[in-house]
Amino acid sequence: MIGESAGPRTVGELGEFALIDRINAGRSQVAAVLLGPGDDGALVAAPDGRFVVTTDMLVQGRHFRLDWSSPRDIGRKAIAQNAADVVAMGAAPTAFVVALGCPADTPLELVDGLADGLWAEAGRVGASVAGGDLVRSRDLIVSVTAFGDLGGRAPITRSGARVGDTVAVAGRLGWSAAGLAVLAAGADRERYADVVAAHRVPRPPYAAVLDAQVSRPHALTDVSDGLLADLGHIAAASSVRIDLDATALRDSRLEAIGAALGTDAAQWILAGGEEHAFAACWRTTAELPGGWRPIGQVCAGQGVTVDGATPSGARGWESFHGGDSANRDAPL
Structure with a gap:
């Protein structure tokens, strides 16, 4: 329109340092971040x-598609997958450092949405974005490093499972994989909006772990x-076998969607991931805090079984075995 201000519209037009200022404008740091963006490094408290610390990366075309997920969705997912790893160690997230790679013609509104998503999910877990880096790249890449505070407690590792323990989960299983299947099949997104939303933005039940530090x-x-893959890591680290109860894993909503798409919903539940639910081994079922449900037992032996038998089909995601699981948006 005549008279309209012709301001910068892309990352390249705005420039690196102005973009950094734009991303950080109006943001407030949590108390754990003693010094945020603006210097050569951030300063984060380590009370005990x-x-x-953990890090993870999202790459366009491998972990997300911009025609399936909004920039805000992608930002939230990038933080959630790192926050979940910190919480899975028994720690409370305190700060995130984000490295962003993008083409010079990336629209500023895309970066704005991404930043909003990063900060929204960081705030959901009580942390903030303490700094990061920007670089020109062919595709959109979001790499996050997360820090967490153990509060004087020992970390909770994968190696502590004991024979006789109850295996339980907090959060949903298979919904992200079902959402991906809906998108990949071109099915009615409105009809299956609940699972599509679960794929776009994971909702790790952080409080189920952070509120359960007494027991x-x-x-x-x-x-x-994927459940089989991740429980397999616990089984291997603890030198035990984990036996899952197929009945306890059933999900009527996923079974209905699976029937409509001609897919076995059990594969989504056993091999899908990215919801970032939590799986744990507790001394007894009676010890389970609110938000947890039992799905199996720790037994003598090795590996993961379902009703005593080795499951067939997909086993879960592995970065260099593309296509082995449905828990990523799309292979290249």
């Missing part, structure tokens, strides 16, 4: 002299690569 589990993991 230690911190949990801590023996072993804990988040379900990012």
Whole structure:
């Protein structure tokens, strides 16, 4: 329109440092971030002299598609998958550092949406974005490093499961994989809006772990690569076998969607990931805090079984075995 201000519309037009200022404008740091963006590095408190640290990356075309997920969705997912790893160690997230790679012609509104999503999910878990980096790249890449505070407690690792423990989960299983299947099949997104939303934005039940620190589990993991794969890590680290109860894993909503799409919903539940539910081994079923439900037992032996038998089909996500699981948006 005549008279309209012709301001910058892309990352390249605005420039790196102005973009950094734009991303950080109006943001407030939590108390754990003693010094945020603006210097050579951030300063994050480590109250008991230690911190949990983890990092993960999202790559366009491999982990997300912009025609399936909004920039805000992608930002939230990038934080959630890292926050879940911190919480799965028994720690409370305190700060995130984000590295963003994008083409020079990336619209500023895309970066705005991404930043809003990053901050929204960081705030949901009581943390903030302490800093990061920007770089020009061919595709959109979001890499997050997360820090967490153990509060003087020992970390909860994968190696503590004991024979006789109850295996339980907090959160939903298979919904993200079902949402991906709906998108990939071109099915009615409105009809299946609940699972599509679960795929676009994971909702890890952080409080189910952080509020259960009095009765801590023996072993804990988040379900990012699929239930069989992630419980397999606990079984291997603890030198035990985990036997799952197929009945306890059934989900009537997923079974209905699976029937409509001609897919076995059990595969979504066993091999899907990315909801970042939590799976843990507790001493007894009676110890389970609110938000947890039993799905199996820890037994002598090795590996993961379902009703005593080795399950067939997909086993879960593995980055360099593309196509082995349905818990990522699309292979290249």
